[in-house]
Amino acid sequence: MVNESGRGPRTLDRRDVVRRLLAERGDALVVTGLGSPSYDVHAAGDHDANYYLWGAMGGAALVGLGLALARPEHRVMVITGDGEQLMAMGSLATIGAAAPPNLDVFVLDNEHYGETGMQSSHTGHGVDLAAAALACGFVSATTVRTESEFDARTRVLGPGFFVLKISDGQPPRSLPIRDAVFIKNRFRAHLGLMPN
Numbered sequence: 001m002v003n004e005s006g007r008g009p010r011t012l013d014r015r016d017v018v019r020r021l022l023a024e025r026g027d028a029l030v031v032t033g034l035g036s037p038s039y040d041v042h043a044a045g046d047h048d049a050n051y052y053l054w055g056a057m058g059g060a061a062l063v064g065l066g067l068a069l070a071r072p073e074h075r076v077m078v079i080t081g082d083g084e085q086l087m088a089m090g091s092l093a094t095i096g097a098a099a100p101p102n103l104d105v106f107v108l109d110n111e112h113y114g115e116t117g118m119q120s121s122h123t124g125h126g127v128d129l130a131a132a133a134l135a136c137g138f139v140s141a142t143t144v145r146t147e148s149e150f151d152a153r154t155r156v157l158g159p160g161f162f163v164l165k166i167s168d169g170q171p172p173r174s175l176p177i178r179d180a181v182f183i184k185n186r187f188r189a190h191l192g193l194m195p196n
Helices: 014-023 036-043 060-070 082-087 089-098 129-135 147-152 180-190
Strands: 029-032 050-052 076-081 103-109 140-144 160-165
Touching: 014 036, 014 076, 014 103, 029 036, 029 060, 036 050, 036 076, 036 103, 050 180, 060 076, 060 082, 060 089, 060 103, 076 082, 082 089, 082 103, 082 129, 089 129, 103 129, 129 140, 129 160
Parallel strands: 029 050, 029 076, 076 103, 103 160, 140 160
Antiparallel strands: none
């Protein structure tokens, strides 16, 4: 079975995939992209090491890069969407050039712009984000379409890039706190940067 764009099916459930990613996070710092990725991460369980981006479309990968460079002792996981990553294609080159070994970018790709009405995104028309990441210098980049591919994925010293082809269903929103100052201060306190 192929989708209308001629590529393989999108069979992964977004909430299940995110929950499984976070179950193996250890002490990782997690940066979320605007909208649905934030809801998905929050639905899997709020955490002081989650940095939810509100109103920062296109910024998730570069915020993750800054954290990875500033905190090399921590793994940094960016969980974002295809629309946001398409908006920030230049971030791939910057990350590739900086080459932080502790950074992984996970793109939840439903091939739609979920926050603006489910219009078809460029990835639904052949844009290959994993190939772009490899061309920009990521150590590894792969597209994951099935449960068996998800289970078989391996992490190498990064930067790593994973395009997770998810179904285009829209589960109920799970809204984290929207107070950006609170989120920032909670995250900084988690890193020991603020007095208790």
